[in-house]
């Protein structure tokens with residue numbers, strides 16, 4: 001039976017989305033689009049204690065900025081809504097009750113003190129990792145140990161309770177992960193997780209499985225940190241009678257620090273000066289601000305490209321992809337099992353690649369406000385032509401002014417190192433002559449300028465390369481920059497002659 005592909009990104013609004021979360025969303029999105037399926041955004045906000053104000057808006061804005069648009073979700077509606085779990089409360093209880101009726105779940109009335117005491121007792125008895133499980137439940141206050149009439153009395157008394165899954169004592173739970181292959185766990189290692197609380201709220205596990213079922217999810221693609229929960233989820237599908245339509249699982253590798261030692265954290269980003277969030281995030285508790293990709297000047301296409309390559313490869317040596325090319329090329333089979341190291345230098349490189357592919361006029365529109373702030377406002381065509389040259393060397397638009405201000409105003413200073421090393425009486429003679437020859441040119445194309453430079457050097461018996469860097473410094477102030485003859489041609493004959501005059505006068 002082949003079903004229409006339906007995948008979901010199911011974040012809990014407990015804080016900002018870091019790049020690991022965006023990558024999960026992206027892989028789901030790519031998988032959906034590649035398979036002509038649906039990508040659903042579901043907000044998992046049943047844990048009121050961990051709810052952080054503004055987090056859901058942040059998540060939606062971040063996805064929107066990245067161009068990861070849900071087909072169904074709180075914004076987009078759809079036939080299986082609502083898509084926010086806090087608005088779906090009435091859907092969950094019946095399933096917990098059904099499991100109780102069928103003996104695969106039970107009521108537990110233990111107080112926090114009871115639980116504490118159990119853990120203490122078991123620790124003292126040498127149990128390394130005490131939990132509520134097939135052994136300890138025998139000694140706790142639940143509907144398996146208490147007499148039926150006491151259970152009834154407690155329930156009608158409105159005593160607080162939780163509903164726990166009754167994990168079998170000795171059974172093999174198997175699941176086939178699309179990335180990791182078969183994962184086999186002995187049920188004795190699992191604990192009797194809480195599914196539902198008497199405040200009427202399901203826990204993550206129950207709500208997640210019920211919604212994946214009701215929303216007809218076919219593939220669950222999520223972070224590796226959820227792999228330990230997957231066997232429990234398999235049991236839930238079995239106990240709820242939904243095994244036949246159980247989604248396939250794919251658990252994505254961790255994103256690691258640049259040195260590969262441990263998971264990439266927001267602290268690593270703050271320390272190393274690179275973003276790990278898509279957008280700026282102000283921590284509501286500490287008031288601290290963490291920078292985002294957007295605010296650092298990354299293009300959303302570049303961020304998507306960076307994230308796509310963190311844990312996936314196309315199977316050949318291509319690295320630069322648009323989102324449409326990613327949709328064409330993406331496959332879960334090429335996602336790796338091992339953690340992916342985040343490389344901040346490589347991230348800059350991706351932005352540079354995408355910058356080079358940008359249309360010059362589009363860049364001009366982004367650069368113009370910066371120019372106006374600097375008090376210059378030239379023609380758009382001129383800005384675009386300058387952008388075409390600057391982008392060959394820059395990684396971000398916010399570097400354009402520093403690298404290319406000379407396109408818009410004459411330099412006030414000259415790179416001192418180059419002047420000290422290269423400027424002398426010979427150089428003076430050369431540039432006086434070069435200036436005259438340039439002044440006499442009737443065409444001022446890059447080619448004309450280059451030929452003039454070469455013939456001047458030849459006639460004066462100097463090596464072609466000798467004054468090249470100095471030439472650049474005299475007209476731009478900088479020792480590096482775009483292709484020199486193109487840049488000089490764009491600046492124009494009159495301007496170049498003036499600049500050479502000014503430089504000669506100042507340096508003499």
Ligand code: GLU
Nearest residue numbers: 010011012044208222226
């Ligand atoms: N709400 C979970 C999270 O915050 C969803 C995990 C899953 O995709 O099953 O990541």
